[in-house]
Amino acid sequence: MGIQERKEREKKRRRDQILTAAIELIEHQGFEKTTMDEIAERAELSKGTLYLYFNDKATLHQAIKKRGLEHLYEKFLQIIKQDLPGAELVKQMVYTFLKVITQNATFTKSMALFEHLNETKPAEDSIAQDCKTIEDELFMLMVRAIQIGCQDGSITSTEPPKIMALNIHFQLSGLLQFYLSGSRKNIYKVLNENDLTIQTLMEQFLQTHFN
Secondary structure, three states: OHHHHHHHHHHHHHHHHHHHHHHHHHHHOOOOOOHHHHHHHHHOOOOHHHHHHOHHHHHHHHHHHHHHHHHHHHHHHHHOOHHHHHHHHHHHHHHHHHHHHHHHHHHHHHHHHHHHHHOOOOOOHHHHHHHHHHHHHHHHHHHHHHHHHHOOOOOOOOOOHHHHHHHHHHHHHHHHHHHHHOOOOOHHHHHHHOOOOOHHHHHHHHHHHHH
């Protein structure tokens, strides 16, 4: 192994070390209360070293989102490779997204913070661009699953695949906002009154559009 390769591996190891420390702290005490000093201490690095990898908390939040998106992309890629009807591929992608946002609170929160930062000050750094690229690739994997469904007859909608994928995107964005909402009591009340859960509600949506 060459010197440059060793340096790159060490750089990646430290970035992962910092992200892991940040996620552990954030899951325990929240984004707002977690400081860069605490993250550096948890990662067993100096604050100066921390700032070599991440300029500020906003950049760190973007990196957490990127890690989550990469995980989601790998899951979607595994799904699209399966020999299944397109409608089933779409359903598995939706359920995978639902599982990720319900079981990874830090990633879910970072997605919302990332979007808020982009609204106030569009990000131009490489991490933000990487996130945008992965999001576009996730969207195209969904489009591909819908195209497969249109070809094999498991999806019969007359809407173009990209419009259908956009419709699903809006549904999933709504789910994300729901899990970030501070007040869910009224929503759960309606669900309970109709003997529904979030997953069964999504199943009804998918059955309506993809059967």
